[in-house]
Amino acid sequence: MDIKSIKPNYYTLKSFEFINGRILEDQIVEYITLGTPRYDAEGKICNAIVYFHGTTGNYSSISRISSMLVDGKPLSLEDYYFVSLSTLGTPGSSSPSTSGLNNNYPEYGVLDMVNFNRQFLEECLNITHPLGLIGNSMGGFEAVTWATVYPDSIDFLISLVSSYKVGGQNYVISKVMNDIITSDPDFNGGNITGDCKRSLKMASKSMYSFGLSRQFYMDQSISDINKYMDEFAEEDSMEDVLDAYYRNVASMNYDLSSIVSDICVPTLIIGIYEDQYFPPELDAVPMHALIKNSTLVCFNSYMGHVGSSELIKIEPEISEFMSQFKE
Structure with missing residues (x-):
């Protein structure tokens, strides 16, 4: 299907x-x-x-x-x-x-x-x-x-x-992602002055290692990890930065x-x-x-x-x- x-x-x-x-x-x-x-x-x-x-x-x-x-x-x-x-x-x-x-x-x-x-x-x-x-x-x-x-x-x-609920590690992940986003000068307190792609990529990479099992990551070569991480970050950087920020706030308050x-x-x-x-x-x-x-x-x-x-x-x-x- x-x-x-x-x-x-x-x-x-x-x-x-x-x-x-x-x-x-x-x-x-x-x-x-x-x-x-x-x-x-x-x-x-x-x-x-x-x-x-x-x-x-x-x-x-x-x-x-x-x-x-x-x-x-x-x-x-x-x-x-x-x-x-x-x-x-x-x-x-x-x-x-x-x-x-x-x-x-x-x-x-x-x-x-x-x-x-x-x-x-x-x-x-x-x-x-x-x-x-x-x-x-x-x-x-x-x-x-x-x-x-x-x-x-x-x-x-x-x-x-x-x-x-969202607590512990999951809260930390969402907060780190939003801290990376808001530290971008182009975020400018929400008055976006650029595309914030760099911060979106960094935020994405901060969560990359959690999506699959730890054994999966251990079984990958370093070159493959770098490749997959870059691909993952590139895809996420296409998202609107405010959509990502607002969603993380909703998650942290759950x-x-x-x-x-x-x-x-x-x-x-x-x-x-x-x-x-x-x-x-x-x-x-x-x-x-x-x-x-x-x-x-x-x-x-x-x-x-x-x-x-x-x-x-x-x-x-x-x-x-x-x-x-x-x-």
Whole structure:
């Protein structure tokens, strides 16, 4: 399934209000839908699953779980209707760069991202009660926040290599990245005077060694590491610097420690032992302890954090979990 070749759709929210009270008019939402919707007696879609992408992803990042979407698999498009959008703050949808507001764009948090998704789903697709949510990495922040703040509005939650808070190493990574960005003279307090490509490359390199397993990096030659790091940084330098900065701020402020136990729906928490961003013992395991109706599944992946694309390894566990929601 070549999801990345699917052209996105666009919808305009006439008005969106941020938690801080700022209201933006005519904000774009970029999205795709996959599968066939089913309708309840009131004419509303009742088999929708919303997918939330990671930090630098977009609507097409649902390709990460594509192995589970084919016929006969636990998340088959024959059974479910998937919605995947470029979330608030992501180019393609409303963001500092897309809106043209740049540093006058409202500072936002993860709950704003959730509310943006919910408003879009209701206005555009008439979905008021998604069957479930699947969030990968930072997308997991959105899914877990939704399930915490609006616990009766969904039937299940899947958290994929994610957490209920940003602390410790993950906080340090985001702060270092933003400190590098703001130290660039061209950043100029948000009044950008250049392209800030140098600082974006340095910020990217500061996080490069966390995406894959430690063993993966040890197995690479020094010349290959230098090559891959430069390629990674070059790709990230194409991003708008304010989009990156605002997103990091949202990430650093994420903490549901005191309320995550409010989640009441069946929850599948998936971790990867070699994940350097969200080691299960620091994130998935504590989250499992805090959410009463949760199931914890962890597996090994040479790919570390990005091994979330290898869900085929735990297909039986996903099938068992999803069997609760089959019609």
